Amino acid sequence: MSRIHFVVxxxxxxxxxxxxxxxxxxxxxxxxxxxxxxxxxxxxRKFTLEELREFNAACDAxxxxxxxxxxxxxxxxxxxxxxxxxxxx
Numbered sequence: 001m002s003r004i005h006f007v008v009x010x011x012x013x014x015x016x017x018x019x020x021x022x023x024x025x026x027x028x029x030x031x032x033x034x035x036x037x038x039x040x041x042x043x044x045r046k047f048t049l050e051e052l053r054e055f056n057a058a059c060d061a062x063x064x065x066x067x068x069x070x071x072x073x074x075x076x077x078x079x080x081x082x083x084x085x086x087x088x089x
Contacts, residue, residue: 013027016030016031
């Protein structure tokens, strides 16, 4: 087991201890549980299979049937875009 040390104002420590006491917990237990709750809500939510199907259907609905430009045309557009951002000397 390892320890974590952090600095808080005395008034905050008193508030934390009081709340832990009201919940019948030690300050350490109360802080560990608070940290665990924070981590649980910070994790990315996993999509359900139905949500994934809905997302894919929405993407398919927005898809264009227009052909993509050939690579030489894409390179030309990229080059023009780069040059348009350069100010003349």
